Amino acid sequence: MTAEQHDAGATQPKAGSKSLAVLAVLRDVKLGDGDIVGQDCVRDLSIAGGVIKFTLALPPALLGEAERLSQQAAAVLRALDWTEAVEITPAEATAAPAPPPPPPAAQPAPAPKKEQTLPNVRHVIAVGSGKGGVGKSTVSVNLALALVAAGHKVGLLDADVYGPSIPLMLGVTGQPMITKEERIIPLEKHGLKLMSMGFLLAPDQAVVWRGPMVHGVIRQFIADVDWGELDFLIVDLPPGTGDAPLSMSQELPLSAAIVVTTPQEVAAAVAQKAMSMFDRLDIRILGIIENMSYFVCPHCHEATEIFDRGGGKVLAANAQLPLLGEIPIDVRMRKGSDIGAPVVVEFPDSDLAQVFKEVAARAAKQMEAAG
Numbered sequence: 001m002t003a004e005q006h007d008a009g010a011t012q013p014k015a016g017s018k019s020l021a022v023l024a025v026l027r028d029v030k031l032g033d034g035d036i037v038g039q040d041c042v043r044d045l046s047i048a049g050g051v052i053k054f055t056l057a058l059p060p061a062l063l064g065e066a067e068r069l070s071q072q073a074a075a076v077l078r079a080l081d082w083t084e085a086v087e088i089t090p091a092e093a094t095a096a097p098a099p100p101p102p103p104p105a106a107q108p109a110p111a112p113k114k115e116q117t118l119p120n121v122r123h124v125i126a127v128g129s130g131k132g133g134v135g136k137s138t139v140s141v142n143l144a145l146a147l148v149a150a151g152h153k154v155g156l157l158d159a160d161v162y163g164p165s166i167p168l169m170l171g172v173t174g175q176p177m178i179t180k181e182e183r184i185i186p187l188e189k190h191g192l193k194l195m196s197m198g199f200l201l202a203p204d205q206a207v208v209w210r211g212p213m214v215h216g217v218i219r220q221f222i223a224d225v226d227w228g229e230l231d232f233l234i235v236d237l238p239p240g241t242g243d244a245p246l247s248m249s250q251e252l253p254l255s256a257a258i259v260v261t262t263p264q265e266v267a268a269a270v271a272q273k274a275m276s277m278f279d280r281l282d283i284r285i286l287g288i289i290e291n292m293s294y295f296v297c298p299h300c301h302e303a304t305e306i307f308d309r310g311g312g313k314v315l316a317a318n319a320q321l322p323l324l325g326e327i328p329i330d331v332r333m334r335k336g337s338d339i340g341a342p343v344v345v346e347f348p349d350s351d352l353a354q355v356f357k358e359v360a361a362r363a364a365k366q367m368e369a370a371g
């Protein structure tokens, strides 16, 4: 079913961006060198219809500011055209605002925190990477489409808050519809249900992602999106192991993860950090996908290992995990991403599509075996 077919039950688009809009305007309420969102003073944000509620948490030294800040916050929130009521609860004095988190490696193991649930989704698989540009989103798209080709019901959540590129890769434009019950209906393409951060942000909107904002967005992705019954939800995580991917991995009800790397040693070393993050969160890693493994010259058919060879294999062997696939550098991959025609759909019989189908089959088998 396409979003358009949902017209009967749908009202206007964009309501899905409410928590983002709230957090964006609250950044106008200044506190010290920053603002109340950046200083982590906005807690327990909830939005029901036009009613916005949150707790204003201030350190003891700033409790005298509570009234002024509450009034300013209420004023900026009432300026939103859909606001009906604002309820701000002052918290008891809290500890000083949390400093930005240290790099994950320096932290004690964070406790897995899986409050959110997706009862109609059987398996939620994250695709992560140590850094950006390794092809994580391209792999997520083609893996999800390979699962569709195998007959599964699949959703794709583009949670890459830093650069949501999947709508472009799938050639999806527009915004999801919102039902009367304020549920977001994912858009659909090639039989795949898609929800993306890109739908919630204006094209030129730059957002500095701090913990509270990530939590607000995850809540929407989980609680407010009508995914329906799914066999697999593939989640394209933000790259790296910073605040955003860490929070997403902690909060999303992940069943497993796949790590994407390129072959060179330095890339494999950063991919190891992503693996450590999943390990510390007790998230099972299904295996490694090595992307951009080699390039086959279309004229002389000679294979060149542009980024060296074997980083993924070594990484997988050291962690005693399977190397799920080695994907060559191929212009069809890049072009397909740019024009919304992923290889699994555009060249379903190609050797490239075959790699993704094998990864999909293997992942599905591993998940079925796990129950």
Ligand code: ADP
Residues within 6 Å of the ligand: 129, 131, 132, 133, 134, 135, 136, 137, 138, 139, 165, 239, 291, 292, 327, 328, 329, 330, 331, 333, 334, 335, 337, 338
């Ligand atoms: P990430 O999500 O890790 O940042 P992307 O999936 O956005 O990376 O890929 C980065 C760029 O590399 C995109 O232009 C994409 O089309 C291209 N790309 C990814 N994998 C391949 C490949 N195997 N061959 C050719 N181009 C690729």
